[in-house]
Amino acid sequence: MKLNQNIFRFRKRNAQIQQKQNESEKLLRNFAFLDLKDLFDHFSVSGSGLTAKQAEQLQEEYGKNIITTGQSNTTLHRLVNAVVNPFNIVLLIIAVITLFTDVIYSQHPDYVTVCIILFLVIVSSLVAFIQGERSNSAAEKLSKMISNKADVLRDGVQTEIPIEDVVPGDMVRLSAGDMIPADIRFVFTKDAFVAQGSLTGESNPVEKYADIRSDREDALTDLQNIGFMGTNMVSGSATGIVLATNNETYFGSMAKSLSGDRAKNSFERGVDSVSSLLIRLMLVMVPVVLLINGFTKGDWGDALLFSITIAVGLTPEMLPVIMTSTLAKGAVLMSKHQVIVKTLGAIQTFGEMDVLCTDKTGTLTEDRIILEKYMNVVGDDDNRTLRHAFLNSYFQTGLKNLLDLAIINRAHENGIEAILNSYTRLDEIPFDFSRRRMSVLLEDQNGKQQLVTKGAVEEMLAICTYAEWNGKILKLDETLLQKVRSVYEQHNRDGLRMIAVAQKNDVAGGELSVDDERDLVLIGFVAFLDPPKESAKAAVTALDSHGVRTVVLTGDSEGVAVKVCSKVGVETSCYLTGKEVESMDDAALSESVERCSIFAKLSPSQKERVVKALQTNGHTVGYMGDGINDAPPLHQADVGISVDTAVDIAKETADIILLKKDLMVLEKGVVAGRRTFGNIVKYIKMAASGNFGNMISVIVASLFLPFLPMLPVQILTQNLLCDFSQMGIPFDNVDLEYLQKPRKWETRSIKSFMAFMGPLSSVFDILCFAVMWWIIKANTPAMAPLFQCGWFVFGTVSQVLVIHMIRSGKVPFVQSMAAKPLLLSTTIVALAAVLVGFSALASGLDMATLPLGFLPWLLLLLAGYCLSTQFFKAIYIRRFGEWL
Known part of the structure; x- marks a missing residue:
């Protein structure tokens, strides 16, 4: 009978969840095929976003944008849990038996034992409750110290707000690395690729569009103009209008079915x-x-x-x-050392960690990129190289990284920003971690179109057919290529991070594609310096003294990685590049990770594979990163570590957040x-x-x-x-x-x-x-x-x-x-x-x-x-x- 009741309750709960999902799906489908004007009218919003007053009213109506799973965590619920436990139940049973033997059926009633037992129940419950409240309070205070943000339009001004304050009707602006804060309908996209594997299991990101390109019969997650809460932007940029928040989202509707006990650690x-x-x-x-x-x-x-x-x-x-x-x-205690623990259970894994994999920029270095040189392919200073790099960095609409900002700042210092008035951006191809470059298509006042591309040197040389050598455009044959490489390698060995800049005129009309990134003319290089932190060597030594080996996984070149690592005390006798890692089978990689402490020019999947190889060898691995490319290894690691300034997806994936990006903080x-x-x-x-x-x-x-x-x-x-x-x-x-x-x-x-x-x-x-x-x-x-x-x-x-x-x-x-x-x-x-x-x-x-x-x-x-x-x-x- 009891089994049948449990089955009935289980089926009823599943039916309620299914009904909720159907309602959410129906709502999103209607919005997906609605004309944009009608959609804006529905939410009483314009292209300039909600007003502050509208947002306040909607917040009261819809509540905070937080997913709840129905698992109550009220004070009363916690008090009941503190009282109702096996220890107290047995005490109460004994109290009842004692009541009968010592009071009811006794000629000389004795209340002492019964009172003591009840006192024990009250005291033990209070101890458990008070300690639980302290722990709960500490966890809540720490969680408030870190939060993901969303860029929304309020009163026509782009404003950064906590994701929990997003409301239906908000106009949200997204770029690479951002989490989609709610279910949205895209109203503008530019090469917007979204990773929605958390909902669908897809390994590859999917492209999203502002216009309607789907059929009504398509699966909900295949609708190309809908973005789902909990997914994240991999590349490109987009603007969307929020359709649903909190439990009304598609993810929220499945929250109960998705929620459950996580796998227990060792x-x-x-x-x-x-x-x-x-x-x-x-x-x-x-x-x-x-x-x-x-x-x-x-x-x-x-x-x-x-x-x-x-x-x-x-x-x-x-x-x-x-x-x-x-x-x-x-x-x-860890928060006093500027280390915020998102999940209490991660603390013991943190102490168990014996290998720390970390990126280089900002952890071992100062995280203040300085544009040290801009040169032609011969190696001489060249303002023209800086101008082209500036045009590329300024006009790209994706996430501007520290390299872009360093280029833009130097251009302002040199007074060359006036050239922006002469160009209009027509199109772009955002950066991704497989191509390791980005391109913008510009048109000048005379109607001349020019493709300007910058990126990692090896990847750029692969698409350049020509090079400007001493004022002449020459075929980039093997002899010239060797000379160009020698210039690059000389500066790379000096610890400078080299980025190649190239261009091409007369690009074919139509929409820009990756196929257009070929037969380019190499103009020169921009070289950056990110000096090692003074505290990095002491931190690496301190970690080593506590039995934690530091392994550097970076997308940077091997020359820069080795130079920086040699200054901070990381072993440099053996290093591998992403290309070498890719060519290894699992057995060879497992052997190599024990010898090598530097892995350079890695893609996100290669970083994840190195972490997995260390785990296979029996190590407890921590991974520290803050970029989009760090999400896969952060998820793979036994303990993921990020910083409060990281991109949303990195913070969401990490178990531990540092308020200061410093290995010394990590050692504490x-x-x-x-x-x-x-x-x-x-x-x-x-x-x-x-x-x-x-x-x-x-x-x-x-x-x-x-x-x-x-x-x-x-x-x-x-x-x-x-x-x-x-x-x-x-x-x-x-x-x-x-x-x-x-x-x-x-x-x-x-x-x-x-x-x-x-x-x-x-x-x-x-x-x-x-x-x-x-x-x-x-x-x-x-x-x-x-x-x-x-x-x-x-x-x-x-x-x-x-x-x-x-x-x-x-x-x-x-x-x-x-x-x-x-x-x-x-x-x-x-x-x-x-x-x-x-x-x-x-x-x-x-x-x-x-x-x-x-x-x-x-x-x-x-x-x-x-x-x-x-x-x-x-x-x-x-x-x-x-x-x-």
């Missing part, structure tokens, strides 16, 4: 494996403890209650709180990531080994004692006190030695730690039993409350002390000191346990007050436990080579 899978191990052990233990206590003590009700409570006490229920708190603390982030990882591992190893030891102790006690070693309320109180003592772990220090190398999740290490250290705690639990039985004489059922109090105090204080023993491989309090929050939380809990055990407060937990004669034995046991732990720690480190 760390999360490791946590799950340890948790499942502990659960399996408990599933075995619960019936064993039940049977032993049931047969030996004869009270099956108490035995069942005790078994269930033991299962709860052995559950690392604080793991979600500790993990979330630690990750949130790590994210806030890596250390913060490892500190976060270390604190989580501390808790897991404490929980795993402690719980395993407690299992052994409980079974031994159940076999030999004529009474329960502890009552359920005592176990749960002890469990909560120990949880409180661990609340300082997210704020704890981590030894410098631990931070020196990448840290990967090792499930085998957790299991060996648990098997090695767990039984040690059982030995001292059994010694505590012996002291209570033979020395304190708590050896009859009537003396059970005294026995239980002794183990309660020793168990609580020993678990608190062992936090300090386990948190570091060094000698605690001498060689390694815990952070103040952890010192405070553990001290408070230890004192509270001793105060309860040696005062009248013990009766509140159905225990007898301990005699002062137990205090020396308690101190002796605790000292022995700490010394033994330190001794076994040294043995463990010698055997396994590490502690945490």
Whole structure:
């Protein structure tokens, strides 16, 4: 019956999603075939865009342009999640049973136990809720520090606004690298190619047009005048009118069907494996403890209650709180180093990273391109070369990069911008990463047409048939080509980035195409200098000292890449070009990436392939980039890193955003990531080994004692006190030695730690039993409350002390000191346990007050436990080579 209900709900939900998609598709189809005048009238907008007042009204009507998946994350929802968990459910069940046994059916009603259990529920829920709220608040604040923008026309003026403020009717201007912020109808396009693989799975970008070129029967994503939210411009430029925003978009309509749990990373899978191990052990233990206590003590009700409570006490229920708190603390700490974490789970991957692939410009260099030289093909200074480069950079309508801006600035300085009045742009072919060049078709005042092209030298030489040599146009034969190459290579070796400039007159009429880029005349070169950052060498050295190898993947020439890398400390003995990478099979590339740290003249797909080869070799790879060409490797990398000034698609793909494009900032982030990882591992190893030891102790006690070693309320109180003592772990220090190398999740290490250290705690639990039985004489059922109090105090204080023993491989309090929050939380809990055990407060937990004669034995046991732990720690480190 329940299965049928679930199937019905699933089908109903899918039907609702399908209906929503159909409505969105119908709306977009209608808009796609609507006359532009009617479309503008529908939105009451003109070519100059919305007015500020219209935009404000539409924002109120349609809301923020944010996709929601129906997964509520309200404060009430988070509070319910904090209260309703397995730990609290078992507590409430025990409270109900205790209510019947101690109050309703008791001749002398006792409300103390019930009140304590309810208090535990309230306190544990509040702890989880408050920590969750802090983490949620930290994540929201960090997410607000980075945002993608959209260029819209408001009151006839182009304005940059957050994507979430885009409303239906907005006129959006797009260029290469921009994300399409909503579903739009294109009203102007120029060589506009859009990557919409996120919706369709297509590997190649598709061209979009302003006019209607599709049939009504075409698939929605094949409509050539519609752009979809979440896709991105690869090249060209366009203007579009927003048709739908947020969940009303095509992407929004599928959000529920697309939303789901992301694939778990190695760390999360490791946590799950340890948790499942502990659960399996408990599933075995619960019936064993039940049977032993049931047969030996004869009270099956108490035995069942005790078994269930033991299962709860052995559950690392604080793991979600500790993990979330630690990750949130790590994210806030990293933000102080100008590193913003988009996804908290990426922090541990950041600390695990052992290879950083990065571009060169702006990371190793100053990111301030200087136009150093403009020369003819002979190598002499030539203003004519600068003029042609200026015309190309100025009239192209795509994304103007730093090279274009450097050319335009130098032209202004030289006072040659007046030539713009003599030319009109007729057409252009935007830059792309396969051609590595761009062209503009210009017409002067006399009607003469001229194609001006600039781009990467090798790609330009491939389409040039002639060259201007000493004032003459000569055939670019092998001899002349060799002379031209020698000029290029000489400056390239000096670290100058060389761009070739060429032109062609009398271009055939009609629409300009790539076929027109042939038989050009090479005019000369423009040479740029991007000096290395002063901090780059120190940053590369710092990363290397922390076990992170820096690999440079650049679209620049090998000469410039080697020159810059030699100055910043990146290994230059081996380098490969994109052409060489392309010729290698996967096996050869996998071998080469271990030797070479410089890869030059790479296309986006080649960058992605290099990253994949490193991953295949077992490396955890970070990729840092900020351009359109960086999106594929950013997506492929284990952790994608971008900067706040990056193009939209790079920021959207990245896991981590830097507010400052500097490797030194990144090195600090890596250390913060490892500190976060270390604190989580501390808790897991404490929980795993402690719980395993407690299992052994409980079974031994159940076999030999004529009474329960502890009552359920005592176990749960002890469990909560120990949880409180661990609340300082997210704020704890981590030894410098631990931070020196990448840290990967090792499930085998957790299991060996648990098997090695767990039984040690059982030995001292059994010694505590012996002291209570033979020395304190708590050896009859009537003396059970005294026995239980002794183990309660020793168990609580020993678990608190062992936090300090386990948190570091060094000698605690001498060689390694815990952070103040952890010192405070553990001290408070230890004192509270001793105060309860040696005062009248013990009766509140159905225990007898301990005699002062137990205090020396308690101190002796605790000292022995700490010394033994330190001794076994040294043995463990010698055997396994590490502690945490």
